[in-house]
Amino acid sequence: MIFLRIATSAGRVIIRNKLRSALMMLGVVIGIIALTLVVSAALGARQRVMERVKKFGLDSLMVTAVSGVQSGRQAPGQQITSLKIEDAKALLEEIEDITGVAPFNRRAQSEIIFMDRATTSTVFGVTPEWVPVWDWDVKSGEFLTEQDMEKFDRVAVIGESTRFELFKDSNPIGETIRIGNVPFIIKGVMAEKGISPGGGDMDNRVYIPLTTFMRRIANVDYIFGIKVRLNTARNMEKTAESISAILRERHRIPRDLPDDFSIRLPDEVKEMAEKVSGTFSMLLILVASIALLAGGVVVSSIMLISVNERRREIGLRKTLGARRSQILLQFLLESTMITLSGGVLGIIIGYFGARIISALTGLPAVISWQSFILGVLFSGLVGLLAGLQPARKAASLEPVESLRA
Amino acid sequence: MNEALIKVENVSKIYNKGGGSEVIALDNVSLEVFRGEFVALMGASGSGKSSLLNLIGCLDKATSGNILLNGTNTRELGDEEMARIRNSKIGFVFQSFNLLPRTTARENVELPLVYSDKRGISRLAQEALEAVGLGARLHHFPAQLSGGEQQRVAIARALINDPEIILADEPTGNLDLRSSYEIMAILQKLNSQGRTVILVTHEQDVAEHTKRIIRILDGAMVSDEINTAPRKAESELNKLTAKEVRT
Numbered sequence: 001m002i003f004l005r006i007a008t009s010a011g012r013v014i015i016r017n018k019l020r021s022a023l024m025m026l027g028v029v030i031g032i033i034a035l036t037l038v039v040s041a042a043l044g045a046r047q048r049v050m051e052r053v054k055k056f057g058l059d060s061l062m063v064t065a066v067s068g069v070q071s072g073r074q075a076p077g078q079q080i081t082s083l084k085i086e087d088a089k090a091l092l093e094e095i096e097d098i099t100g101v102a103p104f105n106r107r108a109q110s111e112i113i114f115m116d117r118a119t120t121s122t123v124f125g126v127t128p129e130w131v132p133v134w135d136w137d138v139k140s141g142e143f144l145t146e147q148d149m150e151k152f153d154r155v156a157v158i159g160e161s162t163r164f165e166l167f168k169d170s171n172p173i174g175e176t177i178r179i180g181n182v183p184f185i186i187k188g189v190m191a192e193k194g195i196s197p198g199g200g201d202m203d204n205r206v207y208i209p210l211t212t213f214m215r216r217i218a219n220v221d222y223i224f225g226i227k228v229r230l231n232t233a234r235n236m237e238k239t240a241e242s243i244s245a246i247l248r249e250r251h252r253i254p255r256d257l258p259d260d261f262s263i264r265l266p267d268e269v270k271e272m273a274e275k276v277s278g279t280f281s282m283l284l285i286l287v288a289s290i291a292l293l294a295g296g297v298v299v300s301s302i303m304l305i306s307v308n309e310r311r312r313e314i315g316l317r318k319t320l321g322a323r324r325s326q327i328l329l330q331f332l333l334e335s336t337m338i339t340l341s342g343g344v345l346g347i348i349i350g351y352f353g354a355r356i357i358s359a360l361t362g363l364p365a366v367i368s369w370q371s372f373i374l375g376v377l378f379s380g381l382v383g384l385l386a387g388l389q390p391a392r393k394a395a396s397l398e399p400v401e402s403l404r405a
Numbered sequence: 406m407n408e409a410l411i412k413v414e415n416v417s418k419i420y421n422k423g424g425g426s427e428v429i430a431l432d433n434v435s436l437e438v439f440r441g442e443f444v445a446l447m448g449a450s451g452s453g454k455s456s457l458l459n460l461i462g463c464l465d466k467a468t469s470g471n472i473l474l475n476g477t478n479t480r481e482l483g484d485e486e487m488a489r490i491r492n493s494k495i496g497f498v499f500q501s502f503n504l505l506p507r508t509t510a511r512e513n514v515e516l517p518l519v520y521s522d523k524r525g526i527s528r529l530a531q532e533a534l535e536a537v538g539l540g541a542r543l544h545h546f547p548a549q550l551s552g553g554e555q556q557r558v559a560i561a562r563a564l565i566n567d568p569e570i571i572l573a574d575e576p577t578g579n580l581d582l583r584s585s586y587e588i589m590a591i592l593q594k595l596n597s598q599g600r601t602v603i604l605v606t607h608e609q610d611v612a613e614h615t616k617r618i619i620r621i622l623d624g625a626m627v628s629d630e631i632n633t634a635p636r637k638a639e640s641e642l643n644k645l646t647a648k649e650v651r652t
Binding site: 001002005006008009012016017312313316317318319320321322323324326398399400403 | 459462464465484485488489491492493497499503505507508512516517518519520521522524526562566
């Protein structure tokens with residue numbers, strides 16, 4: 001009851017000293033706007049990471065010919081040659097949950113030439129299964145076929161970035177490009193996919209039949225990796241174990257030696273990507289907190305001035321029976337009510353600000369209950385901390401002396 | 406004879422004690438005030454009369470000596486108990502009214518109730534303002550009221566917790582003659598209803614409205630007289646009105 005009455009008094013003081021209250025609020029508003037923007041940017045970045053992870057495929061695994069441990073059979077920098085197309089077929093046949101396998105090999109930084117133009121792309125040797133396993137199709141023309149594979153055809157499907165570099169606005173289908181010195185006829189352009197979880201441009205690629213790649217480009221009998229599609233996102237660990245067991249058996253790896261391949265699950269991809277965006281977010285939140293701290297200092301100093309100006313009022317309240325604790329409470333309530341309303345205002349402005357920035361720049365901005373809770377919590381805390389010293393000062397004033405002032 | 410409501414025993418008040426500029430405001434003062442009395446503390450400014458009022462009002466502590474309110478020695482009370490006594494047992498009226506600016510008359514009157522457990526504070530405040538003839542000024546701000554009206558708001562505030570003792574420090578000091586009579590009439594009425602009133606003043610005119618006049622000089626009591634024929638503020642007010650009508 002008394003609490004409510006003191007809160008009402010505090011509210012009246014705030015309303016009747018509009019300029020002072022507005023100035024105090026301003027500092028907090030700016031801080032909370034910064035915080036809201038930063039949190040929405042961080043959440044947006046997180047969402048973007050999740051989108052990238054989805055590109056990797058949440059119900060798929062990646063097997064690559066990279067040794068998990070850099071010791072044992074593999075000398076550093078030496079290519080592992082044990083992963084074969086037959087391994088991919090074996091996995092598809094032997095594990096029930098696997099619905100598709102897309103074995104591939106690739107060569108990064110390959111020069112691609114069309115007429116007098118050249119660009120650098122990653123050349124992928126893939127099978128027709130690439131499309132269903134990655135859930136990724138051409139946007140024009142057609143993808144590589146079994147026939148292309150069997151006949152070692154020199155045909156290619158290119159990504160959008162590569163297409164743009166070489167052809168700008170003209171139609172590439174039917175044109176001939178050179179990879180190294182080998183000519184390839186373009187039969188399709190892939191749909192855009194954007195940035196990979198690792199940060200590479202997934203559209204700067206040239207796809208050719210895996211058979212052609214192995215014989216004409218790389219002249220090898222092994223592949224670099226197998227993308228494995230599962231019929232469910234559950235039991236992923238177990239499937240990974242099965243894959244590991246089959247590959248170890250096929251590669252005749254003794255029990256005491258490490259794998260000559262690694263299996264990446266979507267979780268690991270997610271973690272990797274989140275680690276990068278997480279560090280960035282922490283930094284931004286730190287900056288926003290400093291802005292909020294500055295707001296807190298403003299609140300605190302204006303409160304101190306206000307306590308000095310209101311010595312008479314404080315003395316009167318004490319004379320009329322207010323206890324120290326009740327004066328303390330009133331001033332704490334005043335500062336917290338001001339910063340809380342500043343916080344809510346900041347959240348609202350920050351919300352629209354984030355939407356506007358997002359619309360202008362195309363950066364994702366996610367506004368969620370987290371940023372709301374964080375804003376309310378922080379602004380309340382700032383009010384409490386900033387109000388503490390002025391409130392203590394007010395509470396310790398002697399009624400006689402402050403009345404005389 | 407029953408016990409004194411207020412008992413001041415050998416009270417001294419020294420400011421800056423031990424410091425370079427020691428000021429003796431009260432020097433070994435003793436007096437008793439009984440329930441229903443109307444006392445004027447008279448003296449020049451700096452005589453110590455306001456210090457005495459502050460000590461009786463639990464706003465300050467004596468350097469030595471005891472002050473007993475209803476038999477309770479205030480020297481033994483903590484801050485919180487002093488605050489409770491100020492809130493419920495004593496009504497204060499000041500020379501400069503001490504109303505909160507930008508706060509309506511009713512909210513000003515409610516102020517002591519904010520720190521009490523009483524319910525229905527708006528209604529109580531309204532009744533108190535009606536009792537001092539300001540029922541039509543509930544929502545006015547102090548700046549919109551005359552000096553006399555402001556002091557009446559302050560009296561309503563002093564009465565809101567139904568205190569036994571009214572302490573008034575130069576209540577008419579800032580007012581014109583007519584308003585002064587109005588305030589004195591209200592104080593006399595409160596006294597006739599049984600409340601104990603102690604009034605600090607340096608004006609003989611004002612003191613003559615009380616029933617007992619105590620004179621203080623340089624921190625010591627010099628006289629303590631019963632005023633057998635107090636002036637009636639009510640009738641003086643009527644005379645004043647009659648004169649105004651004639652002219």
